[in-house]
Amino acid sequence: xxQLADMVTAEIIDHQANxxxxxxxxPSFKLDEVLNKNPFKEDGKSFEGLLKLITREIYKETSLPxxxxxxxxxxxxxxxxxxxxxxxxxSFNSFSGSQLVGKGPAKVERQTINWLLxxxxxxxxxxxxxxxxxxxxxxxxxxxxxxxxxxxNWRKFKVYGATQTHASVKxxxxxxxxxxxxxxxxxxxxxxxxxxxxxxxxxxxxxNDGFIPFVIVGNAGTTNTGAVDNIKKLRKIANEYKMWLHxxxxxxxxxxxxxEGKQLLSGIEEVDSITIDPHKWWFQPYEAGCLLVRNKEHLxxxxxxxxxxxxxxYDDSEQLNYYNQGIQLTRNFKALKLWLSxxxxxxxxxxxxxxLGMDLARRVEENLHDQDGWTIVTPARLAIINFRxxxxxNDSQQEDKLTRAMINRFLQDGQYIITSTELLGRPxxxxxxxxxxxxxxxxxxxxxxxxxxxxxxxxxxxYLNLN
Amino acid sequence: xxQLADMVTAEIIDHQANxxxxxxxxPSFKLDEVLNKNPFKEDGKSFEGLLKLITREIYKETSLPxxxxxxxxxxxxxxxxxxxxxxxxxSFNSFSGSQLVGKGPAKVERQTINWLLxxxxxxxxxxxxxxxxxxxxxxxxxxxxxxxxxxxNWRKFKVYGATQTHASVKxxxxxxxxxxxxxxxxxxxxxxxxxxxxxxxxxxxxxNDGFIPFVIVGNAGTTNTGAVDNIKKLRKIANEYKMWLHxxxxxxxxxxxxxEGKQLLSGIEEVDSITIDPHKWWFQPYEAGCLLVRNKEHLxxxxxxxxxxxxxxYDDSEQLNYYNQGIQLTRNFKALKLWLSxxxxxxxxxxxxxxLGMDLARRVEENLHDQDGWTIVTPARLAIINFRxxxxxNDSQQEDKLTRAMINRFLQDGQYIITSTELLGRPxxxxxxxxxxxxxxxxxxxxxxxxxxxxxxxxxxxYLNLN
Numbered sequence: 001x002x003q004l005a006d007m008v009t010a011e012i013i014d015h016q017a018n019x020x021x022x023x024x025x026x027p028s029f030k031l032d033e034v035l036n037k038n039p040f041k042e043d044g045k046s047f048e049g050l051l052k053l054i055t056r057e058i059y060k061e062t063s064l065p066x067x068x069x070x071x072x073x074x075x076x077x078x079x080x081x082x083x084x085x086x087x088x089x090x091s092f093n094s095f096s097g098s099q100l101v102g103k104g105p106a107k108v109e110r111q112t113i114n115w116l117l118x119x120x121x122x123x124x125x126x127x128x129x130x131x132x133x134x135x136x137x138x139x140x141x142x143x144x145x146x147x148x149x150x151x152x153n154w155r156k157f158k159v160y161g162a163t164q165t166h167a168s169v170k171x172x173x174x175x176x177x178x179x180x181x182x183x184x185x186x187x188x189x190x191x192x193x194x195x196x197x198x199x200x201x202x203x204x205x206x207x208n209d210g211f212i213p214f215v216i217v218g219n220a221g222t223t224n225t226g227a228v229d230n231i232k233k234l235r236k237i238a239n240e241y242k243m244w245l246h247x248x249x250x251x252x253x254x255x256x257x258x259x260e261g262k263q264l265l266s267g268i269e270e271v272d273s274i275t276i277d278p279h280k281w282w283f284q285p286y287e288a289g290c291l292l293v294r295n296k297e298h299l300x301x302x303x304x305x306x307x308x309x310x311x312x313x314y315d316d317s318e319q320l321n322y323y324n325q326g327i328q329l330t331r332n333f334k335a336l337k338l339w340l341s342x343x344x345x346x347x348x349x350x351x352x353x354x355x356l357g358m359d360l361a362r363r364v365e366e367n368l369h370d371q372d373g374w375t376i377v378t379p380a381r382l383a384i385i386n387f388r389x390x391x392x393x394n395d396s397q398q399e400d401k402l403t404r405a406m407i408n409r410f411l412q413d414g415q416y417i418i419t420s421t422e423l424l425g426r427p428x429x430x431x432x433x434x435x436x437x438x439x440x441x442x443x444x445x446x447x448x449x450x451x452x453x454x455x456x457x458x459x460x461x462x463y464l465n466l467n
Numbered sequence: 468x469x470q471l472a473d474m475v476t477a478e479i480i481d482h483q484a485n486x487x488x489x490x491x492x493x494p495s496f497k498l499d500e501v502l503n504k505n506p507f508k509e510d511g512k513s514f515e516g517l518l519k520l521i522t523r524e525i526y527k528e529t530s531l532p533x534x535x536x537x538x539x540x541x542x543x544x545x546x547x548x549x550x551x552x553x554x555x556x557x558s559f560n561s562f563s564g565s566q567l568v569g570k571g572p573a574k575v576e577r578q579t580i581n582w583l584l585x586x587x588x589x590x591x592x593x594x595x596x597x598x599x600x601x602x603x604x605x606x607x608x609x610x611x612x613x614x615x616x617x618x619x620n621w622r623k624f625k626v627y628g629a630t631q632t633h634a635s636v637k638x639x640x641x642x643x644x645x646x647x648x649x650x651x652x653x654x655x656x657x658x659x660x661x662x663x664x665x666x667x668x669x670x671x672x673x674x675n676d677g678f679i680p681f682v683i684v685g686n687a688g689t690t691n692t693g694a695v696d697n698i699k700k701l702r703k704i705a706n707e708y709k710m711w712l713h714x715x716x717x718x719x720x721x722x723x724x725x726x727e728g729k730q731l732l733s734g735i736e737e738v739d740s741i742t743i744d745p746h747k748w749w750f751q752p753y754e755a756g757c758l759l760v761r762n763k764e765h766l767x768x769x770x771x772x773x774x775x776x777x778x779x780x781y782d783d784s785e786q787l788n789y790y791n792q793g794i795q796l797t798r799n800f801k802a803l804k805l806w807l808s809x810x811x812x813x814x815x816x817x818x819x820x821x822x823l824g825m826d827l828a829r830r831v832e833e834n835l836h837d838q839d840g841w842t843i844v845t846p847a848r849l850a851i852i853n854f855r856x857x858x859x860x861n862d863s864q865q866e867d868k869l870t871r872a873m874i875n876r877f878l879q880d881g882q883y884i885i886t887s888t889e890l891l892g893r894p895x896x897x898x899x900x901x902x903x904x905x906x907x908x909x910x911x912x913x914x915x916x917x918x919x920x921x922x923x924x925x926x927x928x929x930y931l932n933l934n
Contacts, residue, residue, distance in 0.1 A: 012468075031574050040582050044816065050807060054807070055559075060571065061570040065562050073568075087475055088475060088521060090549065103498065104528045133795055143642055167773070171772050277797075328600060328603060343507060345511045347509050
């Protein structure tokens with residue numbers, strides 16, 4: 001086993017050292033052929049050959065979100081200590097759903113959850129659990145709210161979120177059996193945060209129409225622009241109408257660790273539930289999502305089950321039987337990776353790394369200001385910035401065409417992963433800069449690259465006219 | 468990094484070699500104190516110290532389901548090749564939900580799903596995806612059925628399963644917004660399989676009462692007894708009433724790889740959806756569940772989403788964008804571990820290991836027959852056997868007391884993890900023997916140990932009288 005493990009470690013180190021800055025392969029590579037030549041057979045194959053197949057062929061057609069040059073979507077800047085934790089987690093393979101057979105994992109999970117509660121500012125009476133990611137956390141939050149709400153008549157419930165709210169909220173509600181009309185997207189304001197006046201107007205209208213205002217889903221960092229809703233005001237509205245306040249902080253809540261972030265997220269300590277994704281800006285490998293709730297009883301009320309084959313696991317520490325606090329029965333020891341990397345690097349290292357992301361996004365903004373010919377559509381905010389090329393003629397159709405052409409070029413080049421989003425009906429180039437391996441120098445190179453692509457496409461007059 | 472990885476590998480090898488046969492610690496050990504002495508601090512700590520803390524302290528109060536002496540619940544006999552795969556999965560940290568940035572993972576997942584479809588006997592037009600485990604797979608199956616059923620009026624739907632159906636089905640339905648009365652538990656027959664006559668009677672009654680018979684949840688190996696429903700007859704009933712047939716094969720479907728199993732699961736190739744858990748009898752570390760469906764379009768119909776920030780990922784290979792086939796958006800490269808271990812060991816090794824479990828359970832049964840004083844409550848079936856001590860007086864109250872006392876002793880001794888379940892209202896000792904590291908000799912020792920515990924407790928007359 002040592003020999004095989006050494007081979008794997010060598011491949012991983014080689015990847016970290018040499019391949020990490022090559023995010024996209026040439027699309028000509030034929031993975032289908034390779035896989036067809038390697039069907040599952042009765043007899044086994046050499047480990048070395050399979051390992052090379054994985055690292056040299058399968059991952060070749062793959063753009064890794066942990067690569068510093070992956071700046072699209074939300075990147076996945078993992079860390080090698082947590083990778084080792086995942087190796088331990090699988091090798092010891094504990095069942096972390098119940099404390100009878102998994103007391104160690106359950107207690108470590110509780111310690112980690114307590115620290116997260118404390119970081120957010122939630123009370124010790126709060127609870128939480130690790131799950132696969134933001135989609136499951138948001139959905140579990142809605143279910144927790146439903147089972148703990150003051151009314152049983154959930155067919156009349158209405159959920160409110162900004163139009164910029166993550167699609168997983170709507171998807172989760174659909175899975176939970178809510179009808180499409182029960183989710184009310186509220187227009188965003190000029191900062192792409194929820195429009196508070198429109199929110200309250202809609203709540204009043206729904207009350208009049210016989211609906212029951214149920215949950216406000218606020219954003220602590222939208223996926224599109226990093227916008228943060230005014231959490232204090234959302235709390236006030238939620239209180240007034242006796243609603244549940246959930247915050248989707250999957251991507252953005254990590255900034256509570258910084259001074260700047262604490263200010264931005266003011267009021268976050270007042271939520272009923274919050275989604276955070278350690279596998280995003282807390283530098284964990286996939287999958288590590290987390291749901292925190294203000295009152296740990298709420299999770300038990302929502303997810304408790306009884307089964308004759310689980311009788312031995314009942315004891316006085318119900319709070320450590322995590323299978324009663326979420327959908328999953330069997331769970332692996334997810335908490336360990338965040339626990340180990342926080343212990344090893346120390347909290348200050350996380351704080352520094354998160355601050356760096358916000359600083360480097362501002363550096364992109366400065367760069368674009370210094371160059372001519374860009375429109376900053378949304379400023380650097382929680383390490384996200386949106387912009388588009390500005391043409392002299394001020395022709396928005398041509399600008400959009402150029403923006404799309406640039407995105408296509410980025411994907412073809414494969415030097416960086418840069419993706420787009422749409423804001424106010426127009427495409428924009430979106431960068432999300434949360435990888436702590438990035439430097440000021442890398443950022444300046446990136447900006448130069450983007451400028452060059454734009455200039456090349458503009459000088460290729462045929463391109464803009466013909467396409 | 469190499470140095471740290473070597474330390475981890477050494478600990479894991481030491482665990483495999485030395486600690487694996489010590490499932491439970493002395494309960495006196497004080498983990499709370501240890502954790503309190505190790506709060507998260509601003510500064511980092513030594514990796515070596517943390518690693519020892521994890522392997523020597525945290526896992527000490529933990530009974531590992533991958534331990535061969537873990538015979539309670541459903542054990543988790545993982546394998547070291549898949550553990551290494553998890554190390555790779557985290558270290559390369561690919562996003563496996565979409566094929567734009569994760570083509571390699573998506574294609575490997577598809578190859579693995581195709582092989583699983585083929586093993587079950589489902590057509591190539593089928594689909595599937597990996598998820599955390601059986602709870603999520605069963606729930607996702609119910610959602611898939613709901614969104615693809617011939618009627619929209621799901622508030623009238625009724626779901627049928629044996630009383631022995633896993634609690635996750637009921638829990639999943641609750642999360643999906645079904646009301647408790649929409650799940651109808653059907654009595655089991657003398658083999659603890661669903662009573663077909665009662666099932667059909669209930670369906671007819673519900674039709675008369677204006678309900679819509681929706682899904683039959685059959686079992687390919689119940690958790691309690693390993694019972695397998697008559698899948699062919701369930702299919703016939705489902706066809707007659709135009710229902711969806713889902714099979715929960717989380718624990719048991721693995722036996723399709725053996726000749727004996729193929730016979731037992733006859734008809735399994737006719738299901739609409741099936742849950743299987745590679746992290747059980749397919750020897751994968753947690754978390755590796757899987758949902759397979761007869762028609763891959765059904766998953767897309769149920770889980771497709773649109774979002775402006777995902778526009779680049781739409782292409783002609785919709786089937787490889789797994790975020791459109793389940794609840795999760797971000798997913799890690801779960802398929803790799805099953806893929807790698809199947810490739811490395813070869814399919815025949817899996818077949819042998821699964822057959823071994825069934826054979827060794829039968830050996831337990833023979834042992835109990837050879838000894839005097841046992842009632843076999845359910846025979847060795849899919850590697851599960853249930854039994855209880857038989858007292859001469861035939862006093863069922865005393866027998867039950869003794870059974871419970873034995874279970875308590877097992878847990879206190881900590882030599883084996885042996886748990887109980889309840890059948891027909893009475894406690895039984897339940898063994899689940901799927902760890903391929905077990906041998907005939909180990910099994911004979913186990914049976915002797917169980918006999919000794921019984922004899923000791925019986926000879927301790929005070930015990931039975933006083934407690």
